Amino acid sequence: MSNLLPPLDCSLNVAQLLDFYITHENRNAAYSFTDATGANTFEISRFEFSRAAHRVAHLLRPQRCGLDGQVVAIVTQTDVLIYQTIVAGCIVAGLVPFPISHRNTSVAIFHLLSNVESHRLLTTKGSLGHLVEAVASENAAYELSIEEIPLLGQIYPSSRPMKRISLDDVALYLHSSGSTGFPKCIPQTHRNIVHQGAMDAIVDAAKLSPRLAVGHLPAFHTIGLIAHILFPILNSGTACLFPLASTATEYNIPVVPTAENVLENAKRANATGILCAEEGHSHLVWGIFLFSQGVNVLPVYGATEFGVPTTVKRCQAELDAGDWAWFRFNSRVNIRWEPQGDGTFECQFLTVPETHQVSVENLPDTKGYATKDLFKRHPTKPDLYKIVGRLDDVLIMANGEKTVPSPMEDVMGASPFINGAVMFGRERNQVGVLIEPNPKYQVDPTDERQLVEYRNLIWPVIEEANQIAPAFAQIYKEMILVTQPTKPLIRAPKGTVIRTSTTALYKQEIEALYDTIETSGNAGVDVEPPSSWCAEDLELWLKAHASLIADRDIHGGRDLFEQGFDSLKATFLRHRIVGALRNSGADATSGVQKITQNFVYAHPTIEDLANAIAGSVRGDATNSLNNAKVAVEKMIAKYSAGFETPLSFHHKRRAPSTKQVVLLTGSTGGLGSHILEILLRHPAIERVYAFNRPGRIPVSERQRGAFVDRALDTTLLASQKLIYLEGDTAQEDLGLPREVWAELRDTTTVIIHNAWNLDFNKTLSSFEPHIKGTRNLIDLARQSPTASGVRFLFTSSISSAQNWDQRRGPFLEELQLDASVAIGSGYGESKFWRHPASRPLRSGLARSPGLLETGAWSTTDWVPAIVKSSIALRGFPSDPSGTIAWITPEAVSHTIVDTALSSETPPFAINLVHPRPVSWDFIMSSLASTVQLPLIPFGDWVQQLQDRSTTATAKDIEKIPGIKLLDFFKAAVAGAGNIKFSTSKAQTVSESMRLLEPLRAEDAKQWMQYWREFLA
Incomplete structure (x- = not known):
């Protein structure tokens, strides 16, 4: 008799580990339980369990007849001790057990059986006969032997020698939960099981809590394997179970676990801890509550595919700091953290043959397992991680932002008023949530009064969830859907909500909600009016x-x-x-x-x-627009004040340098990316400050993404010339630390101001931060100590000439003093600059939509909106008198850089439009021919937009984005879009402009190719 444990170094397979206990007569308790009265305690040693496994092996495979490796399915409701003895007995017998949840449907069970070619099923016919008989009757052509599990009193030993089993042979099968479809079969080799049993979390748990209450955990689940076998059999822990329901001669259905009887039996069995497996949304919320009540909470992370790779030992300082919910991974595993670009990482386990053999290998480039679990790193302790969601649960919104719903769903799911919560919003501009009320608070979602009252009831917890969400993922009252009593959330057998199936179930209601929100319908049905309309x-x-x-x-x-x-x-x-x-x-x-x-x-x-x-x-x-010119004049006066007064200098003038230092704003945009590429290649450039607004994704990643999207050379981004800055031009010192601003002031020789928000819906006042930012940049240039001063280039827009009187001929490349030429959209008005005092500092640059030689053209621009809308309207707009002077961003960028670096004083303004325009109908015909559609008069096309806009649903707006630019297109029909521009000065400044070839039909085909996903 001894308490010796077997080595977990893969020198023994699982069956041999059990034999180790027989050979060494390990009589220490592996399992402990009381009788129903609680008066008597029983214990099963590792020696007795191993002998019992041999008895089961003899019952299931007498004299070891038949072939090794046959898969035996186990679909049963029985005591944990009996269940796991059968599992162990199968392994001893050279069979491969496959525990299957009895909560699966007959179709799902057959799916699993056929996947592993199992023709033998052990069950408890008294409780599950109807289920297994359905499996057999629905699949009569499939050979299937259905057998009753052995009774407790039937088990006796067999001493026949066993064939040597390889560590990489399948020891047993487990299955996934089926949260994303049918459950998947997951083989567990002897090596997998031994490696999992040697993990720190299990080894240390046996020391921290040697008597662990685990009888309530499902025996068919991975957690059952861990708690019922790895913890007590491969380690020194004692598993505290429920009283046995079955007797030596009679089978009985085991006790159904409840919160109350789990706690009661843990007390009776003198358990020192309870192992819980929270599968719902509320594990973090309840963990916080338990921790606040003084309970020692030790979280673990694991899965069937890779075991439990985290540790449970924590220092008191971490617990005192509230870091109990963060995971630390053990030294036996090798993790690759795959960044997702939003501060989260996917956890990927790389196979370590000596210490961590994963059960499933799915990585394309190496051996290992991609979990699809998303983690974030602790802000100050880099070896601590917290899980925040699933990669396949991430909602990628229409604007490209990513929302991880799980943390918010956790908060909502913990409310006593809510039974479950599922967020939605994939490829939409706003997220929403589907709420299943607690049955005590069930409402009829078609009853407006009940719906309003329930939304108000749960609003505090929605606000709590919003506190941990980024601004773009906030949930509004209007975006709360409530489930119907006859259509509950769809759940897997273990209780988790199956997101895809649930959102599919409520697809019609979700789309109707977006139709209401995104169109002219009334979403504010529960809004109380103000006390008066004054x-x-x-x-x-x-x-x-x-x-x-x-x-x-x-x-x-x-x-x-x-x-x-x-x-x-x-x-x-x-x-x-x-x-x-x-x-x-x-x-x-x-x-x-x-x-x-x-x-x-x-x-x-x-x-x-x-x-x-x-x-x-x-x-x-x-x-209407009677006061628009006055507003523009006031804005000009406001931000031109003080130009005549020189700024005082507190530093010495510097001699001009032969090398140029450029401050470029908006480098991550379409045109900005092209300008940046040229600057980084140019030998006269010493340094480039790439200035952009802060974002959730690091600016370096945004810049790389912009280069990739436009087929630019990403290797240039490693240049020592490039320095990224994040700030806000509208703030004092550009939102930069003072010393960084001072460095810009002292070293910059050229400023290219390219950053501006393109939005034809906003009025002039909404662009004031951009205008203020432009003045701040000009003032930065005015304070330069460089003797030759700073050259300031401002990328304006052809929209700043939107009200030009075409009877006056082409729009000239010169100072425009009359603000009325810019009146129309707030965007064009905001880009009208004319104060002469700023003349030494800049050249105003007008530009039209950017194209790429690769065909790339931002899908948010108005031309792609015309194309997508035309496909839906079954015709492209025709304007026989119209011309198109669109220009490639390569040409625009080269001209801007040529102007910036010119040794001569550049013109005040140059028009960057194509010097050789082509007819509107030529380009529209080229676009239309790729989809075999006709041209229709522009006026008729706009009228179709108008007609569709009055009853447009959210789907209509997605298919016909031109609806959102209706006023813009109306102005084009009125003639505002046919302004001619002089380009003589632009051609003088830039050879790229002089040598531009006219647009071709092939260009149109390239644009359509680039837009193929947008147009689908």
Whole structure:
């Protein structure tokens, strides 16, 4: 008799490990349980368990007849001790056990049986006869032997010698949960099992909690293998089980675990710990609660494919710091952390033959397993990680942002009012959530009053979930769907929600919700109107709703879009305005017709909105663009003030350098990427500061992605010339540390200001931060100590000439003093600059949409919107008198760089449009021919857009993006799009402009090829 444990160095397979206990007569308790009364305690030693396994082996394979390696399926409800003895007995007998959940359907069970060619099934016919008989009857052609499991009293030993089994032979099969489809068969070799048994988490758990309550855990599950065999049999732990229901001569259904009887039996068995396997959303929330109550919580991470690779030993300092929920991985595993570009990493286990053989190898480039589990790294302790979700659960939104829903679902799922939560929003602009109410709080989601009350009830927990979400992943009240009682969330046998099946089940409801939100419908049905429709009361009401939508305090006098608003938030606010008007009296309801789609853009402050709504209710006449020129003049005056006064210098003038230092803003954009590539190649450039706004993804990754997308040379990004900066031009010192700003001031010789938000819906005031940022950059240049000064180049837009009188001939490359030429969209107005005092610092550059020789052209531009809309409308717009002067970004970029580095003083303004335009219909015909569609008159095409916009659903807007630019296209029909531009100065400055070839039909085909996914 001894307490000797076998070596876990793969010198023995699993069957030999069991024999080790017989040979050495290890009589230490492996299992412990009481009788039903709790008065008597029974213990099963490792020696007795191993002998019992031999008895089962003899019962299942007398005299070891038949072939080794036959798969025996186990679909049963029985005591853990009996279940795991049968599993061990199969291994001893040279068979391959396959524990299968009895919660699977007959179809799923047959799927698993046929996958591993199992023709023998052990069961408990008294409780599961109907299930296994269904498997047999539904698949009559499949040979299947169904047998009752052995009774406790039937087990006796067989001493026949066994054939030597390889460590890499399959010892048993387990299966996945089936959360993403049918459960998958996962073979476990002897090497897998031995490696898993030697993992630190299990070895140390046996020391930290030597008597562990595990009887409630499912024996068919991986956690059952770990808790019922690896912990007590391959290690020194004692597994505390429930009292046995079966007797020596009679089979009985075991006790169904509940929270109460798990705790009670843990007490009776003198357990020192309880092993839990939380499969729902609330494990982190409940862990925090238990930890706050003084419970020692030791989280582990694992899966059937790779075991339990984490540790459980933690130092007290980490626990005191609240880091109990973070994982540390043991030294037996080799992990490759695959970055996802958003601060998260996929965990990939690389095979280590000596210490960690994964059960499934699925990596394309090496042996190992990609888990699809996403982790984040501890901010100060780089060896600690926390799981945040699944790669296949990540919602990639329409704007490319990634939302990991699991942490938010965890918070919501922990609410007593909520039974389950599933977020949705893939390829959409906004996420939403499908909530399954706790049965005690079930509501009829078609009853508006009940729905509003339930949304209000759960809103505090939604706000709690929003606190851990990025701004673009916030959930609004309007985006909460509630399940129908007859359509619960679809779950796998272990209780986890099957996301894809659930969202498919509610596809119609989800699409209807987006139709309501993204179109002109009323999403604000539960919005209470303001106390009155006077401007003063409206300001308070609007401020409250805008603050809720933006999840921050909104200031009434500041532009909403400076305070975190975007197109979606503007849509939500507009819907709430419309909802409040419709819920009011007849006088107010009449104002609904005046709340246009771009209402919030047209009145971008709370004060402006309040006055506009009050005016619409009073029936005031609409004041169109009469004051637009005055607004432009005021903006020019505001940001031109002080140009005549020289800035004081507190440093010495520097002699001019032969090398140039360039500050380039907006380098990650389309044109910016091309300019950056040319600058990095140019021998006259000493340094390039690539200045961009901060983002969730590091600027270096964004820049690389921009280069890859445009087929530019990514090796240039490793250049020592390149320095990335992240800041905000509208802030003091450009949002940079003072010493960095000072370095820019002292070293920069050229500024190329290219960063500007392209949005034809915004008004001039919403672009004020960009205008302020331009003035800040000019002031930076004005303070330069360089004797020759700084050359400042500003990339303007042809939209700044949108109101040019075509009777005056081509738009000239010179200073324009009349602001009326820019009146139209806020975007063009914001790019109109004319103050003469700024002349020594810059050249104004007008540009048109960028193209690539590779065909790449941003899908967010207006030309791709025409093409996609035309495919849906079954015709492309024709304009026989129109011309197209689109130009490649290579040509634009080379001209900008030529101007920046020219030894001569460049012209004040140059027009970067194609010097050899082609007809509009030539390009449209070339595009249309690739999809075999005709041309239709531009006016008819715009009228079709107008007609479709009145009843457009979210799907319609996705297929016809031109609806969102309807006003822009109306202006084009009115003649605003046919302005001719002079290019003589541009051709003088740049050889690239002089030698440009006209656009060809082949160019159009390349664009269509690049857009193929966008157009699908």
